[in-house]
Amino acid sequence: MSTTVNFETVDDYNKFNNHETLHPLVSVIDFSKAHQRTGSKMNFNLYCIFLKDVKCGDLKYGRATYDYQKGTLVFVSPGQVLDVENKIDLYQPMGHGLVFHPDLIKGTSLAKTISDYHFFSYHTNEALHLSAKEQQLVLDLFAIIDTELQQSVDKHSKKLIASNIELFFNYCERFYDRQFITRENVNKGILEKFEDLLNNYFSSEKPYSIGLPSVAYCADELHLSANYFGDLIKKETGKTAQEYIQSKIIDVAKERVFDADKSIAQIAYELGFKYPQHFIRLFKQRTGVTPNEYRSLN
Structure with missing residues (x-):
């Protein structure tokens, strides 16, 4: 010992x-x-x-x-x-x-x-x-x-x-x-694994139980420290890991808003938002329109 x-x-x-x-x-x-x-x-x-x-x-x-x-x-x-x-x-x-x-x-x-x-x-x-x-x-x-x-x-x-x-x-x-x-050879595939992690996350029940995926959560799942993970993603994409996650959220949201059987609040909860107004605010910041406006435009 x-x-x-x-x-x-x-x-x-x-x-x-x-x-x-x-x-x-x-x-x-x-x-x-x-x-x-x-x-x-x-x-x-x-x-x-x-x-x-x-x-x-x-x-x-x-x-x-x-x-x-x-x-x-x-x-x-x-x-x-x-x-x-x-x-x-x-x-x-x-x-x-x-x-x-x-x-x-x-x-x-x-x-x-x-x-x-x-x-x-x-x-x-x-x-x-x-x-x-x-x-x-x-x-x-x-x-x-x-x-x-x-x-x-x-x-x-x-x-x-x-x-x-x-x-x-x-x-x-x-x-x-x-x-x-x-x-x-060490870092290869981290971005792809990050993308797969987010895809699997939003197709699971985790948004209900955990909420929105955090940088710390993703880093831990990929067996990296939050700082190293964040620095690596920034070098690879030009975005912070948080910005990358938010972009993914909006991409998924754009698909789901076309489901007329679901309210905007339901979609927000499916994505892990605790409050629908937070989802609406982020969506408008990223797209320039609200989810309902985006739904009616397409």
Whole structure:
């Protein structure tokens, strides 16, 4: 049974990896300096990004296992627990990492935008796989931050470190955009599966029991995080996942309004609307006419 190691501070994580603490709120880690160890469960109160050179067991977050291999970037945010399973023998960690406490970015521009970096809330099986060139760029950015940590702390330190972390995150967004395109074998068919999911949803009794399909519901059915799913659909269609769902609702509604035996209220309930007026409002927003007007025009 693995023990749980808690990391409340950067110093906690530095000690775990045999590193000197140069700054109380941020550190660049060279895992080759760490002592050999076995797998363990780790509870983080820190932001951590790992670029490991060796696979050190099955890396799990919650019930999901990382799509993890050499050259994979792993993102961890405060409150997450990682579990290195199936590694009972001693191994030598290898690779590099960046770890920082949330207090580091307070009062910086990064504090206002960090929630926009969706990869911190992607599921673990949606990790970022880097090319050799991308890996080198990550190491170069880590080196810039590490160089700053070697300097004496002054009034510029926090801003410079935070801005370089933000630059790193912006590159990670670019890498994810590339991955959405290049990993077609992984992402292929998601849009088709999404379309099938919606078709099956509206031909079932689920709208009565669940209501309108949410982005979170669809993502869960497709075994993706809501953020990753939303980003993927946006890249593929130019629409947000919510806009795509609403377009599907209107397409189905356009067919059903021609059933003269059903009232507009009945159709609204069939689609999952709690109140018919909400259906009428959305229909008019999307088509320019009410459902009854659309029925009479065709």
